[in-house]
Amino acid sequence: MVRSEEKTKVTKQNNGNTVGLGVGMKKGPWTPEEDQKLLSYIQQFGHGSWRSLPPKAGLKRCGKSCRLRWTNYLRPDIKRGKFTLEEERTIIQLHALLGNRWSTIAAHLPRRTDNEIKNHWNSHIKKRMTKMGIDPMTHKPNNGTQNLGSNLNHMAQWEAARLEAEARLVQKPKIKSTQLTYVNVSPPSIQKTPTKVPPPYLPCLDVLKVWQGNLWSNYSINNESLQSFISTSNVSVATPAIPLSNQVESNGSCDQGPTTEHNDQTETQIGPFEEIRYTNDENFINDNLLRSPDFWEEFVVPDGGWNSLANNFAMICTPPASPVF
DNA sequence: AACGCACGCAACCGCATTTCT
DNA sequence: TAGAAATGCGGTTGCGTGCGT
Numbered sequence A: 001m002v003r004s005e006e007k008t009k010v011t012k013q014n015n016g017n018t019v020g021l022g023v024g025m026k027k028g029p030w031t032p033e034e035d036q037k038l039l040s041y042i043q044q045f046g047h048g049s050w051r052s053l054p055p056k057a058g059l060k061r062c063g064k065s066c067r068l069r070w071t072n073y074l075r076p077d078i079k080r081g082k083f084t085l086e087e088e089r090t091i092i093q094l095h096a097l098l099g100n101r102w103s104t105i106a107a108h109l110p111r112r113t114d115n116e117i118k119n120h121w122n123s124h125i126k127k128r129m130t131k132m133g134i135d136p137m138t139h140k141p142n143n144g145t146q147n148l149g150s151n152l153n154h155m156a157q158w159e160a161a162r163l164e165a166e167a168r169l170v171q172k173p174k175i176k177s178t179q180l181t182y183v184n185v186s187p188p189s190i191q192k193t194p195t196k197v198p199p200p201y202l203p204c205l206d207v208l209k210v211w212q213g214n215l216w217s218n219y220s221i222n223n224e225s226l227q228s229f230i231s232t233s234n235v236s237v238a239t240p241a242i243p244l245s246n247q248v249e250s251n252g253s254c255d256q257g258p259t260t261e262h263n264d265q266t267e268t269q270i271g272p273f274e275e276i277r278y279t280n281d282e283n284f285i286n287d288n289l290l291r292s293p294d295f296w297e298e299f300v301v302p303d304g305g306w307n308s309l310a311n312n313f314a315m316i317c318t319p320p321a322s323p324v325f
Numbered sequence B: 001a002a003c004g005c006a007c008g009c010a011a012c013c014g015c016a017t018t019t020c021t
Numbered sequence C: 001t002a003g004a005a006a007t008g009c010g011g012t013t014g015c016g017t018g019c020g021t
Helices: A032-045 A053-057 A063-074 A085-098 A102-107 A114-131 A150-179 A206-218 A223-232 A281-291 A293-298 A305-316
Strands: none
Touching: A032 A053, A032 A063, A053 A063, A085 A102, A085 A114, A102 A114
């Protein structure tokens, strides 16, 4: 990939400071040598100030470029590869609540970067939803005749605020860890097995779960649709980390992650979306149905339409008067 | 085999926000 | 407290690749 030769460019921020590329700064794809330099430096010293890192690490890159390379590619705790069905569904649901707040969404998808999620949304999910006749921005059917009830909208706003607050909490430790020294980490090209990292904070997606559970309970499942989808999808199939039956507790709260015992776990579970196959196939099927294009194509809004869904939703989950964070 | 097109994704850009002095 | 600097975020670009013709 030879996007550009070495270029020089200096841009001005609105407050006047120079950012971007200074004289002799390199642009374009990173070479393995550059990756190695950046990695070695961060392993030894942590990244500290990104601005001052490049010369210290022997790189002719701007700090911004180094930070991006580290956060989107070199970081040892990044999960790469295909998105699981569970991850995709979570993205869709969070997007419905939060819009294009990719970093907030990423905070709820352990080991995925905001850039990766954004790319996946734009290149896969968005198109699929459009094809299914769903507006990817409003998450409503394109015909516009079916509206979610105001209760649900209110809940969505409330939950969006809560999720953002959670995301901020998740991100706080990152700031404190800027001086963290990483040991024995390698870029994906060098080391296939990621170094173990401390488990991230597992968010509690209360409303999402209620929402999910309600959807499943309202619509019958067509196994053929599901099988057809799985067999044709290029999305890797993973089972829900939180089986639906466990998702909604009687008091409306939820647990912090999977507590159900499961077999055939093939890798260390760090986040809730590892590819773990539950032995409970019923949960597996139910939870992945929504991902099936066939399901959506054959989807018929039941009697009462979206409003009935919203009403059921409101019955199950009564929010506090107002969110306070 | 050659060409064109669509797709996927890494990386850049500019603005916003946060932190520092 | 204000201005500067650093960092974060979301939108966009453009190259490599795979596939169909």
